[in-house]
Amino acid sequence: MPSRPASDTPLAAPALAAILHEVFGYPAFRGPQAEIVAHAAAGGDGLVLMPTGGGKSLCYQVPAIARHRAGRGVTIVVSPLIALMHDQVGALDEAGVPAAFLNSTLDSTEAARIERAMLAGELVLVYVAPERLSTPRMQAQLDAMAAAGRLSMFAIDEAHCVSQWGHDFREDYLALSMLAERHPGVPRLALTATADAHTRADILERLALQDARVFLSSFDRPNIAYRVVEKDEPRKQLLAWLRAEHEGEAGIVYCQSRKKVEDTATWLSAEGIPALPYHAGLDAGMRQRHQDRFLREEGLVMVATIAFGMGIDKPDVRFVAHLDLPKNIEAYYQETGRSGRDGEPAEAWMAYGLADVVQQRRMIDESPADETFKRLQRDKLDALLALAEATDCRRVRLLRYFDEGSTPCQPGLQQLCDNCRQPPATWDGTEAARKLLSTLLRIQQHARDTGRGARAYGAGHVIDILRGKRSDKVAQTGHDQLSTWAIGAELAETQWRSVLRQLIALGHVLVEGEYQTLAPSESARAVLRGEVALHLRQAAEAVRGRPKAGGGSSSRRAALPPSDLDAAGLDRLAALKAWRGEVAREHNLPAYIVFNDATLLDMARRAPATLAELAEVHGVGAKKLEAYGRELIRVLDAATGG
Incomplete structure (x- = not known):
């Protein structure tokens, strides 16, 4: 040192x-x-x-x-x-x-x-x-x-x-x-x-x-609830969730592309959710204006790429949503951690699909980095996929990534992850996995026999073969002659996509090469031989209509403790927030820098009548006591009817 x-x-x-x-x-x-x-x-x-x-x-x-x-x-x-x-x-x-x-x-x-x-x-x-x-x-x-x-x-x-x-x-x-x-x-x-x-x-x-x-320090953020949903018209899923759980609250929605950011912000605004776009392609002045509005106004939603967020001190962000898969668990943890800085309940929501997995692997494979770096990034992506596909406690898995032990969410705690709140339905997917892996092997063999070499046979084409669905590509390739043709007709397309996504997350299917070819991994051999049993999460379609545990609401409001403010206390809190807003505008600062919500709540609860009593309020230092003390006593007295 x-x-x-x-x-x-x-x-x-x-x-x-x-x-x-x-x-x-x-x-x-x-x-x-x-x-x-x-x-x-x-x-x-x-x-x-x-x-x-x-x-x-x-x-x-x-x-x-x-x-x-x-x-x-x-x-x-x-x-x-x-x-x-x-x-x-x-x-x-x-x-x-x-x-x-x-x-x-x-x-x-x-x-x-x-x-x-x-x-x-x-x-x-x-x-x-x-x-x-x-x-x-x-x-x-x-x-x-x-x-x-x-x-x-x-x-x-x-x-x-x-x-x-x-x-x-x-x-x-x-x-x-x-x-x-x-x-x-x-x-x-x-x-x-x-x-x-x-x-x-x-x-x-x-x-x-x-x-x-x-x-x-501990990486645990016990006030944040984690939820991952399968993509099924994700913008509509997001809107329904916002209206049900976070109406009028501040939050961040992350998207991968600039175009998606702008389209989503415009769409949310048209649906009555006040939203602003933020990405590196906007001019600096507009980015600054949008960030300033987000920090200073209440109830705004910022739709952004990862260009937005680092160092955002706004304490009352109630949710962070991902419409696309982040790069790795560190990014996910950092981005979701921008919610609930005040310690009050907040929620992390992510919509996730097979296309996200393929896109993230493509970005890694096509990057100019060396192979060592790419290998580490693939490992980190695999850890995130495992978190997304998990059927056990997400918080335990998240903390385990950072080498921290934890125990699953317990009923009655303030926040529960989605898997603990409503344990997901699972099924024995071993036979389905073997059918899919066999189909990939047959496609590889067919390519060698016909001299076609590697081709971009994506998930949709593989699923068409399994379900026996004739398409132009099937006709062109002759894949309807494979021995695995139509052996998976009993499962819907969404179910096959779920199986494939989970096999990729488990490492049994690789997405590799220039054409992002789907191929069985070395570990797939044990699955094909029947040596490994796979219990997979059921696809969303298979569980649609299933009633939610606990009456169907996972809203943070249900987890909030009952307020101990009486009617007079609520009046004091409203008056304090109005006063804070005026001071913040006068000083050109976000309101929480003048006093955060926790400090105003403590004032409203205590109703201090003297400067000495005000000095005991959480978050009131000597300079703020000197600058604002008498005015605060006046505001509190007027709100109480004094």
Whole structure:
């Protein structure tokens, strides 16, 4: 580990807890925060893995404040997103912490002013994009700060971006390795919400943090319910789910292509669901306007590609939906984790079909990456397919991927995954699997016998052979002469698609080559010999009309605890939200940065009548008490009829 300056002695835990309460208004650290904060405040290097909504920002903000008060200078925060920088700095300003950002939105005069304040040690935190950090101008600035003893700490947010094995690799992050070389005495704290063991090792190596302490929090998000459905007119499935479960609530819908994003946003809006598109093809101004609206307005749905989401701090996102399969479990976990940051119930919904599997494999196979990288990406995709096809607890499988043990959902808990809420119907699909695998072998043999070679015989063609359905392609290929012709006529097309999809997920069928040819894998031999029994999930068509467990509703509303607010409390809450909205518009900030919903709810419940009583409310720090205290007392008094 890089050596610490001699003056970099540990700071007392009570002092750190006092900062948490005084500045941010929180009575105590949560989970591993206290240990991480103490380690970072004492100048230790670290890698922090903590789920979205777990309080990662406090893990570097509290040490930054403590170290600044101890005369150790400014903390530099590496952040990849301009919008996130603006919101973080806005929130710190509201809390009374001197902070700034350096990015392309500033003119030269304002940037120079901030650089002077940095060198003078007047700021506590400065947010910088990774590409700016490596510029000669910024390096000269950091060298000057270090020489003056005013470079306190580096916090590298979204650290998974440095790893090529991760789900969101960014080349600009690779240059961050130079921080250890140029400033070996300055502690570094890398933070991320999502990284499997392979990615964690890569982060440590690429950021030269091999000797750093690793803080690995639980990956469990117990307030998020997981649900996967078979695609059957997915847009209509999405609309029905939104109307039944999340009417008027904020959420994100992810699509793979830009066109699908725009079409889906337009369609949802026409159906009465207010929705905005977001993808990299839109001009920067429109993307910014749409993001600002999503952050500041209530009840909006953002339909987006993966270009949207990293660093979105909006706490009241109630759902994340996927209309297409993500790349891997890390991406799925990161994207679904953007819901329920406030700890209230939220839902992750995904529609999934055979075409998703083929498309994802094609993207891997056609990428310019080397074979080692492709092999790892295929393995990660296989893990996601196994999660999607699972008949057991999805939460257990999700956590197992991150090497964390868990137990299945238990009845009566606040949230249940779909498999635990309504155990899926299964059937013995061994014989059907053998028929399908035999058909693939016969197609291969026919190609060799006729000299046709590899051809793009997709799922539809294979199923036509199994069901004995004559098509133009069947006539052209002569596949109606195969010995397996019509041996699967007893199953519907949707059932065969389900069988094929599950065989791919289980690794018994490969999708390979330029033509994305379906072929039996090595493990298929045991299935063909009858040595492996396959119990498969029934296709949606086979269980259509089956009544849902528990009265048919999995709505988050059914899981919410009863409110303890009486009529007067509800009036206070409404008045507080109206007041917050006015302040947010005046300060040009998202409402949750002024006060989040949990703080307003605590105010409405307690009904503080004095500043001393208001100071005890969760989330009311000293600066906010001074800035808003008397006005809040007035609003509460008026709402109560005082």
